[in-house]
Amino acid sequence: MSAILQLIGPNTAGIFVITTFVGYTAIVGDFLIRYQPDYFCDQCISDNYYWNNRPRVQKACLKLEASGHFRRIRFKCCQCGQTRKVTRLL
Numbered sequence: 031m032s033a034i035l036q037l038i039g040p041n042t043a044g045i046f047v048i049t050t051f052v053g054y055t056a057i058v059g060d061f062l063i064r065y066q067p068d069y070f071c072d073q074c075i076s077d078n079y080y081w082n083n084r085p086r087v088q089k090a091c092l093k094l095e096a097s098g099h100f101r102r103i104r105f106k107c108c109q110c111g112q113t114r115k116v117t118r119l120l
């Protein structure tokens with residue numbers, strides 16, 4: 031897996047920085063950008079790629095959230111309708 035995703039945005043100090051994601055994180059980030067502004071749960075993102083690997087998606091979403099470009103909250107998933115931890119582009 032060699033996917034790379036780069037996002038440019040201000041950090042907490044207001045300075046514009048390039049954030050680079052690789053592997054699962056890049057693919058999940060790309061997915062959430064494509065389907066913004068919808069919230070998706072980890073399970074649905076995993077199912078959409080036939081990965082059968084929710085823990086991997088959860089790890090990717092936590093990295094995306096830490097970048098400051100994505101928001102992760104407990105809310106209704108737009109795909110399965112369940113209230114779970116969901117992520118979307120800010």
Ligand SMILES: [Zn+2]
Pocket residue numbers: 070071072073074075107108109110111112
């Ligand atoms: Zn879902």
